[in-house]
Amino acid sequence: MTDPFSPEGIRQRLSTEQISRAxxxxxxxxxxxxxxxxxxxxxxxxxxxxxxxxxxxxxxxVLVQLLAWDENGRIVADYRPTAAASCIFLDLQNHPIxxx
Numbered sequence: 001m002t003d004p005f006s007p008e009g010i011r012q013r014l015s016t017e018q019i020s021r022a023x024x025x026x027x028x029x030x031x032x033x034x035x036x037x038x039x040x041x042x043x044x045x046x047x048x049x050x051x052x053x054x055x056x057x058x059x060x061x062v063l064v065q066l067l068a069w070d071e072n073g074r075i076v077a078d079y080r081p082t083a084a085a086s087c088i089f090l091d092l093q094n095h096p097i098x099x100x
Contacts, residue, residue: 004057007032013060027075031063 002009007028014024039051066085068078 003053004060005032005035005052005055010060013064017064023075027067030075 002012004010004013010028010031011024014027015021017024019027035052035055036048039046039048043051062085066077066082067075070076
């Protein structure tokens with residue numbers, strides 16, 4: 001089974017999208033770079049491979065769904081949905097939901 005957050009796993013997920021293979025390759029490299037930078041900047045000293053393996057696979061679907069084309073033909077994170085998702089996750093992190 002392919003690690004969903006490996007470059008190959010990301011390419012495999014992107015193969016279901018309406019983009020060319022070359023675009024999928026570039027996007028997989030960009031997502032991989034973003035994951036690596038996130039690990040290095042927000043979790044310094046953490047082993048990247050271990051960190052990446054603890055990420056839930058549905059997160060990759062969320063990342064892909066938040067992408068959009070800008071007016072210059074570049075793939076970017078769509079601002080409003082990305083900001084909304086970030087705010088929702090931060091809110092849930094800061095306000096745990098009581099059970100029971």
